Amino acid sequence: MVDDVDAAVAFYTTHFGFTLLSSAAPAFADLTLGDLRLLLSGAKSSAGRPMPDGRRPGPGGWNRIQLIVEDLPAEVSRLRAGGLPFRNDIVTGPGGSQILIDDPSGNPIELFQPARRDRVPEPDSRPDLTRCAARLDRGDASRRCRESAVWRRLRRQHDRERRVPCVRPSRRGLEARVDRSDARRLVV
Numbered sequence: 001m002v003d004d005v006d007a008a009v010a011f012y013t014t015h016f017g018f019t020l021l022s023s024a025a026p027a028f029a030d031l032t033l034g035d036l037r038l039l040l041s042g043a044k045s046s047a048g049r050p051m052p053d054g055r056r057p058g059p060g061g062w063n064r065i066q067l068i069v070e071d072l073p074a075e076v077s078r079l080r081a082g083g084l085p086f087r088n089d090i091v092t093g094p095g096g097s098q099i100l101i102d103d104p105s106g107n108p109i110e111l112f113q114p115a116r117r118d119r120v121p122e123p124d125s126r127p128d129l130t131r132c133a134a135r136l137d138r139g140d141a142s143r144r145c146r147e148s149a150v151w152r153r154l155r156r157q158h159d160r161e162r163r164v165p166c167v168r169p170s171r172r173g174l175e176a177r178v179d180r181s182d183a184r185r186l187v188v
Contacts, residue, residue: 001059002105005029005042011104012038015079016067038065059105072097072113 002008005025012018018031018038027044030037041047041057050056069075072090076099080086087100087108096114103109 001048001057002040002042002103002107003059004104005040007104008040012040015082015084016109033067036065059107062108064100064108064110066098066110066112068112068114070113072099072111075111 005023005028009020009023009025009029009031012031013020016033018033021030021032021037023029026042027048028042029040031040032038039047048057076086076090079101085102087102090097090099094115096112098110098112100108100110
């Protein structure tokens with residue numbers, strides 16, 4: 001919810017690079033930023049109608065959108081130079097750094113910079129296909145083998161070759177499927 005749809009559109013497009021998709025101001029506007037879709041609803045929109053108990057939706061609160069940035073201090077400096085109000089200072093934790101800024105209606109926006117992960121994968125960190133296949137037959141695969149996509153693919157192939165039934169729900173009850181051509185009904 002926003003107090004002024006046009007002011008909110010100007011704020012998000014100017015300061016954060018959103019694109020206006022559609023506008024029915026003063027009731028509603030639809031903005032996008034990559035895959036993010038932001039719906040701005042004013043008091044005249046259907047989202048602004050009172051609830052059955054009489055409460056009216058309004059802007060503010062603590063629910064927020066999170067925008068990921070690469071350089072949080074530089075972004076904060078740029079926005080402060082533009083005179084934008086922040087709720088707090090930069091807070092840093094194990095996952096990264098964040099700060100909250102208010103839009104013109106008082107809705108919070110979290111700017112977030114993820115913590116750097118300087119982990120370099122080992123050169124041979126992917127399980128070898130033949131080694132995993134041999135371990136599957138013996139039944140002693142390592143944890144790394146069992147957690148890999150290679151392992152899951154081998155396991156499915158291995159079960160199909162040995163015709164191990166897979167029990168799954170169907171509209172008629174539980175079915176045991178050995179392969180696509182042979183299904184028998186189980187009584188439970």
